Amino acid sequence: MRSPKSPVLAINGLIKDVGPLPTLDGRMLRVVSDVSLIAGRGEVTALLGANGAGKTTTIECAQGLQKRSGGTISLLGQDPGNAGADLRSRVGVMLQEGGLPPSARPLPLLRHIAGMYRNPMPLDDLVQRLGIDAFSRTTVRRLSGGQKQRLALAAALIGNPEVLFLDEPSAGLDPQSRQLVFGLISELRDSGMGIILTTHLMDDAQRLADYVYIIDAGRNVAEGTVAQLLQHRTPETTHKGHVRTLHFEALPGLDFTGVLPAEVEIVETRAGSYSATGALTPDDLAALTAWWAEHGVMPGSMSMEARSLEDVFLDISGRDVR
C-alpha cells in the first residue's frame, strides 16, 4: 500500500459479515473479507469493482453507517464506528440511493441541511455551480436521475467537508451533468478535499482517480495509479510491454500469415475488418504497412486502441459474468 502525505482515511483488513441469512441455512455471509486502503487529502481515491464486489459495504463501514465485523478504520484519525457530530461535520456523504425525501424541494432541503453546520458553504454558489437553480422548486420525486444526483452531491458538499464520499457518482448522469460533476470533483480535489468514490465504470476511474483500488469478491486485488494499472502485466504480455489493438478495414479475405510476429494475433472479425492484438512495436507497424504497399492494399480506416483500464480489470477479476 502507498503512503500519501496526508491521509484522511485508512482501512486495514476490513471484514464485514452480514446475516444470519435464511438462504444460507441461517449462516453468516462474509461480504468483505480483507480490504485495506489509504486515501489522501487533495486526491481522488477510487474503489473500482463489479456490482456486489463489496465497494459500498466498505465505504459504508468507513462512514459509520455499517458496523464492521473486523479490521480497523481511521477516518480523520477517529474511529467512524462511534463518530460524534464533530467528525460527521467534517465528512460529506453522497449515498448510492441519494437519500433525499421525495416530497422535498431542492432549495428548502439544502437550506435545512446547511443549518446542521456552523460554517456551511454559501448556498447560492453551490446551487448555481451545480445548475440546481433551474429546478430549485421542483419536488425531488419529479427530478431526473441526473438532477437528483447533482442535488445529492450538493447535499454532501453543503457542510464544507474535508472528506467526501461518493457512491457511484456518475449513475444516471447525462453527458452534460457528467462534465459538470466531474469538473467540480476535480476542482474540489485541487482545493485539498480528500475524495473517495466507488464506481464500476472504468471510465470514471480513468478520468477522475489519482489512485485506484480494484476490489473483487470482498478483497482488494490490485491497486495503483491509473498509469501503473495500465502497465499491469498479464502472462501473455510479460516481456514486450503494453498490449494494443490495431483495427483496420480493407479488402476481405487477406492472408497476413508471416507478416507479423507470432505473438501478435491478427483476425478478420467481419468480412474486411481486421484487428491485430498484442505488444505491437513500431517495427510491426512498418512490416504491416510495407506488406500493404507491396500488395496495393489501401485500408479504408485504421485506428490504434491502447489497453484500457477495463482490460486490466477483466484480466484481474476474471471475465465471468456474475
Place this chain on the structure above:
Amino acid sequence: MTPTLSGAPAPLLRRIMLQGKYEAVTMLRNGEQLILAVVLPLLALVGLTVTPLLDGMGDTRINVAVPGILALCAMSTAFTGQGISTGFDRRYGVLRFLSTTPLGRTGLIAGKILAVLAVLALQVLVVTAVALTLGWHPDASGWIPGLGLLVLGAAAFTALGLLVAGTVRPEATLAITNLLWILLGALGGIVIPAQRLPQLAQDTVHLLPSGSLGEGMRDAFLHGAVNGNAVLILLLWLALAGAAAIRWFKWN
C-alpha cells in the same frame, strides 16, 4: 468553491429544533396526514355529539367525547403519521443520509419526537377551539394531568410507530398503522369507553395503549382525576415498544 473554514457542527439543540420544525412542516403540508390528524378527529367529534352513543356516560355528550378525541389525535400523529413518514424515509435512504450529517441518529429521533409534539399541540388547539364552541366544559383541574397523559400517550405511540416503520416494508407500515388506527379508534376504547364495547373488548381494552389513554383522558377532563393504572400501562407500552424499536429498528 474553495473550502476555507473547516467543518463544524451547529449546536445540538439547534440541530434538533431544525429537524423538528422541518418534519412538523412536512407533516402539515401532507394532505393525507392532515386529514388523519385533524379532519377525521373533528368528524368523529361531531359524530359523537349528534348520536346517542355516549349518552349516560357523563353529564353531556361532548364532555365525554372530547378527551377521547384528543387521545385519537395523539394516535393519528404519533403512531400512524410518524410511522408512515418514517417508513418511507427509511425506504428512500433519508434516515441513512441524515444520520451521516451532524444531526446523527439520536438527533433524528429527537427531531421526530419534537415534530410529533408540535403537531399534537396544534391539534389540541384546534380541537379545543372547536369543542368549546360546541359547548365543551372540561374540569379545569383536568388540564395538567390530561396534557401530561397525552404527552405520555404520544411517546408510547411514537415508539410503536417507529417499531413498525423500522421493521417492515413501508407499504406494510402504511397498511398496519392505518388499519390499527381504525380498529383501535373504533374498538380500542379510545373514543368509545370500554363499557359501551362488546364484553370481550371490555376486559382487554384497558390493557391497550388506546384504551388506557382514552380512559385516563376521560378521568382527567371529566373528574379532574389521575388514573394511575392508565399511567402505568402507558409507561409499560413505552418501555416495551421503545426497547423493541432500539433492538430491531433497521436503518436501511
